[in-house]
Amino acid sequence: MTGQQTDNVVTAAFLVIGDEILSGRTKDKNIGFLADYLTSLGIDLKEVRIVPDEQPEIVGAVNALRAKYDYVFTSGGIGPTHDDITAESIAAAFDVPLNLDPRAIAIMEPHYAPGQFTPARQRMARIPDGADLIENKVSKAPGFRIGNVHVMAGVPSIMQAMMDAVAPTLKTGAKMLSETVAADMPESRIAERLSAIQDAHPQTLIGSYPRASDGKFSTQIVIRSRDEAVLQAAVRDVAAAVADLSG
Amino acid sequence: MTGQQTDNVVTAAFLVIGDEILSGRTKDKNIGFLADYLTSLGIDLKEVRIVPDEQPEIVGAVNALRAKYDYVFTSGGIGPTHDDITAESIAAAFDVPLNLDPRAIAIMEPHYAPGQFTPARQRMARIPDGADLIENKVSKAPGFRIGNVHVMAGVPSIMQAMMDAVAPTLKTGAKMLSETVAADMPESRIAERLSAIQDAHPQTLIGSYPRASDGKFSTQIVIRSRDEAVLQAAVRDVAAAVADLSG
Secondary structure, X not given: OOOOOOOOOOEXXXXXXXXXXXXXXXXXXXXXXXXXXXXXXXXXXXXXXXXXXOHHHHHHXXXXXXXXXXXEEEEOOOOOOOOOOHHHHHHHHHOOOEEEOHHHHXXXXXXXXXXXXXXXXXXXXXXXXXXXXXXXXXXXXXXXXXXXXXXXXXXXXXXXXXXXXXXXXXXXXXXXXXXXXXXXXXXXXXXXXXXXXXXXXXOOEEEEEEEEEOOEEEEXXXXXXXXXXXXXXXXXXXXXXXXXXXX | OOOOOOOOOOEEEEEEEOHHHHOOOOOOOHHHHHHHHHHHHOOEEEEEEEEOXXXXXXXXHHHHHHHHOOEEEEXXXXXXXXXXXXXXXXXXXXXXXXXXOHHHHHHHHHHOOOOOOOHHHHHOOEEEOOOEEEOOOOOOOOEEEEOOEEEEOOOHHHHHHHHHHHHHHOOOOOOOEEEEEEEOOOHHHHHHHHHHHHHHOOOOEEEEXXXXXXXXXXXXXXXXXXXXXXXXXXHHHHHHXXXXXXX
């Protein structure tokens, strides 16, 4: 999609950490959730990466993304088992120590019966130096924020609760407004008109999304802008083009 | 997840191209499909990226991924509209010209009524120099392969048909075998045992995946190896540990 960025844009990337997504065993539910969530806040999700539970891959991705975007969100790999290596990988990315955190212990320890705050569970209280905790209303073990990176659980219900805790701390930009015009035709029929409309409305982003159903093609045309009047002017032109070509 | 790679490993990355996934408007269905598909072929999907319809982002991601993995697969952005910029971006990544391709024209033109193979539709016949075509049984307009990069449509039914056309051309490695042991307990209870079992079976990858349902936690333990005997030895130890801790 072509178009121009306006001022007051806040950008983000999402890093999904986990072999289970890459093997196909688990079907991701967090990407769609976070995309909707950030869009509704007025933050532009600009990139997603999925990497395996391997420290060099996590470190490389975190450092690339945190340098490029206003915010980075991660999910996965902060549990109690040996294959959860996100906390140490984030500490390595920021080159800071990872230690048992008294704040995290104070939250977690009362949650367990006496003697049950085992070494494995204490693993979840290891937080990189200089990080703030992210509250976990579902199962206590916190996430954390260090620099512009927000480290969250992979279990969708916990990740979603953590985003609710994080959201009030985020700066947000002008919301991207969106309208959809449905066209009961293949997109190739309207392509040239859409290109001309995009050129005439440079402050919008016009996307064309084909659908195939029982061998029949239809098209959803999505017009986006941060300005309502600009948006509606382009929507009128798209709707007129669809009406013309349907006749 | 920790563990060792064996010989005979073939790796891949998947690049999803499209603003509509990043905005949340469209929920991706291709990542889970391709993860399953490649795993079943004996190809390890090692990384996924989602980038917007912006040429510098596509070029940067394609060039990073094709240098790092045996294969790259892309989906999205090869349609007839102005916002479909994948073909020119791939040509730019490989620094080759992008021209109307006689092979693609020969496939597409008979599909349309006389005079209906319009300039917009001809856009879909632009193929980078040196590329092979990928057959599209659903809607004719082909994908293409250049170097180790396979460029496919974003519409799931078309992408899946293109993968079926591509699969016979791919080299494959030893398949990753997988078994799952269900544990009706939070993963923190079994974490220390799993860590010891992982250490005792270095040719396996043991992953622990918590689930939350109605506030109750259970765990799926996934053991993977390319060797059946190695796999089963580790599965026995995991099952024994689960039985111990359930008692």
